[in-house]
Amino acid sequence: xxxxxxSRRILEALKxxxxxxxxxxxxxxxxxxxxxxxxxxxxxxxxxxxEEEGIGVCTGAYLAGKRPAILMQNxxxxxxxxxxxxxxxxxGIPVLLLVYYAGDMGDDAFHMLGLLTEPVLSGLGxxxxxxxxxxxxxxxxxxxxxxxxASKRPVALVLTRAVL
Amino acid sequence: MxxxxxxxxxxxxxxxxxxxxxxxxxxSEWNAVRxxxxxxxxxxxxxxxxxxxxxxxxxxxxRVIVFDGDGALWMNMGSLATIGLHQPKNLVHICWxxxxxxxxxxxxxxxxxxxxxxxxxxxxxxxxxxxxxxxVEDLKExxxxxLSHDGPHFVWATIExxxxxxxxxxxxxxxxxxRVIRYIExxxxxxxxxxxxxxxxxxxxxxx
Numbered sequence: 001x002x003x004x005x006x007s008r009r010i011l012e013a014l015k016x017x018x019x020x021x022x023x024x025x026x027x028x029x030x031x032x033x034x035x036x037x038x039x040x041x042x043x044x045x046x047x048x049x050x051e052e053e054g055i056g057v058c059t060g061a062y063l064a065g066k067r068p069a070i071l072m073q074n075x076x077x078x079x080x081x082x083x084x085x086x087x088x089x090x091x092g093i094p095v096l097l098l099v100y101y102a103g104d105m106g107d108d109a110f111h112m113l114g115l116l117t118e119p120v121l122s123g124l125g126x127x128x129x130x131x132x133x134x135x136x137x138x139x140x141x142x143x144x145x146x147x148x149x150a151s152k153r154p155v156a157l158v159l160t161r162a163v164l
Numbered sequence: 165m166x167x168x169x170x171x172x173x174x175x176x177x178x179x180x181x182x183x184x185x186x187x188x189x190x191x192s193e194w195n196a197v198r199x200x201x202x203x204x205x206x207x208x209x210x211x212x213x214x215x216x217x218x219x220x221x222x223x224x225x226x227r228v229i230v231f232d233g234d235g236a237l238w239m240n241m242g243s244l245a246t247i248g249l250h251q252p253k254n255l256v257h258i259c260w261x262x263x264x265x266x267x268x269x270x271x272x273x274x275x276x277x278x279x280x281x282x283x284x285x286x287x288x289x290x291x292x293x294x295x296x297x298x299x300v301e302d303l304k305e306x307x308x309x310x311l312s313h314d315g316p317h318f319v320w321a322t323i324e325x326x327x328x329x330x331x332x333x334x335x336x337x338x339x340x341x342x343r344v345i346r347y348i349e350x351x352x353x354x355x356x357x358x359x360x361x362x363x364x365x366x367x368x369x370x371x372x
Contacts, residue, residue: 047246053211059215065349091337
């Protein structure tokens, strides 16, 4: 489970970085953050059934002037690999991927997901950072959005329990 | 009815709608019938409906039309549920069903066995304005209705297989993206693309 305090910090940082639309698929550790995004008046929240859909929604929204992000678990990152490759990367869409790190060091479940998350991001050529320090949340999010916008590519932030 | 004659029949009904066209024959045929910088090609099979949803949510006063196919829709059936959930009034989703993966060599899709009712699925997912058409006249009527009433709308158009010889697209997906963005910027009066100035170029007034 996440905390409201940390989730609020992430939400504020996302808003400061100009994120204006968020697609999401839940995870237990993202519960508070998704709840806060759903309540927020400035960010358009688009729950989707599968993460590939979310990459599509973010792509359409970007073309129309939104600054999009998708919130999902790393299992969802795996689900969205084709859309990331043949849409987000091929068309050059700067979508911020906020990926919960299931199977992180010390997590007793989803160890294969944990093992493969960073290699998959590297394999896709997606720049990423693993977020472990709540004090750096604002800087990490601002930096990731800047990199995404400048490179016109998806950029990922991998969220660990420490920052949620 | 053939897809190409369908496209020719509905093109005169269009004004400044944005089009998201599936990875398949509908894209090159539509761009031959109605070339426009408001046409976006899709490279991920099935993702056209999701991209269209994102556009429709981001531009709620602009009509967005999605051209899907039976194979593509089968790959992203969940998008019907998501469209049903969000109820974008400005989204018109048309599925050209030729009962085959035309671009892959004509292999059967879920539609080939004629068990699936795509319009029924869409309706059950919450897309109330959902119908099946199999004649050009019915198609024109359905599209006219969709263009003049709040949606979301789903039109299941059952067509004959076969492509019409048309010129290949003149530009790739990157140029297509920029053209679509510039078209949206101009027609919506908004700014989407800004080129960042490197920090080293910024005028420093506090430097001595």
